[in-house]
Amino acid sequence: MPPRASPLLLLSRGLSAGPPHRDHPELAALRDVLTSPRTSSTPLPHALSRAFPSPSNAFPLRTLPRLLPLLPSPLLSLRFLLWRLTPSSPPPSPHALSSLATSLPDLSSSLPLLLSSSPQPLPLPHYALLLNISAHADLFAASLAVLRHMRSFRLVPDAACFHHALRAAGSASDVSAVLEIMSGSGASPTVPVIVTAVHKLASSGNFEGARRLIDKMPEFGCVPTVVVYTAMVDGMCSFRNVDGVMRLIEEMEGSGLGANCAPNVVTYTCLVKCLCGKGRVAEALNVLDRMAQRGVMPNRVFVRTLVEGVCTDQRVSDAYDVVERVVGDGAVSSGQCYNVLLICLWRVGMTAEAEGLAQRMLKKGVQLTPLAGSSMVRELCVRKRLLDACHWLGMMEENGVLCDSDVYGTLLLGLCEEGHVHEASALGWKVVKREIHIEASCAERLVELLKQYGDEELASHLLGLKQCP
Structure with missing residues (x-):
């Protein structure tokens, strides 16, 4: 019996120019519902619900990103999505x-167009959904249209709605427009809203506006803390205002802003990133002393930021000094630090130094992380050093390090394309034994190449490990 085609494939065929297959009447029903003229007695949501009583079963969330572009028009795609994600549905994840x-x-x-054609207000969860989607799409004009549509019906958005709109803001005037609507609705900003607004204002160069908003926080019942000042620091860093950042951190280190506003490791990480971005690596290295004087301990993110900046400037000895100092202080483990250094060396193209460090780590029993090991094999594949990648992959596996699944597919494909048949066969059977799934397009190409080499059995097994899109 031949395998049954996926519902999405059938749906794609059903929405094409030809009529839907008679064996799949639900596809014909969807097409008819979406394209039939609407009447006031049977609006689109009612018609869809009548045809598909269980939306989540008929259209699983994971299939929607591929389904929406297939629908007859952009407006119908959006209306279909609002019907599918009912007000009572759990909110989708950020990735979704x-x-x-x-x-x-x-x-x-x-x-x-959806808003202008809606004479009645939408359910409040749908407004929040549209604002969240607009934020992910960086469409501030659409976010503003949603807020204004709510205002036209005297609906008061909650703080989350304003937060979504601010995330889509691209300028100081955008931020002002959202805050103006918020003020007009009688809603008070919450701390997350203020933090986002401050960051956006500072990122666009409106430092005075950001500072005024912080100063007004007590009026809204909010207390300024290191979080909002760090948001301003990060925004100023994005605007490359290093001197302004230095002055603000000095103010935070003083007692004038209060104990709750003293800089923390996140603040100093922003400073290091800003200094390294400007090529002021020597000053970035001095931040460690500054933190030590204030009792602020570095974390893994801080170490990665500083080490990457130092490596980018080709100051390898300084990078080792940073690692040894942090390890000596006990702030971050030696394993974490040296894995961070290894990844940074690969990222900046210092191949020989990276391989030497990896050898020393394995020799001294410092375990490579899957992230570091995967980064290493990927970089070797990019450089077409496929046999070296095989060697390192084997060494890491002997030490209990398992790389990401995509690494195996990438290396296996590279070996096949370069004609390393013996190595490809050995790695391929290892992939089969461990049941490592391979991305669909990579698996299909591998099967094609392996069949050319006459390895039909391995090709068949790898086809069974093809990862569904």
């Missing part, structure tokens, strides 16, 4: 929202 935002066709035009 990002995928939906990317897949919705012509969202910048279809969303305002």
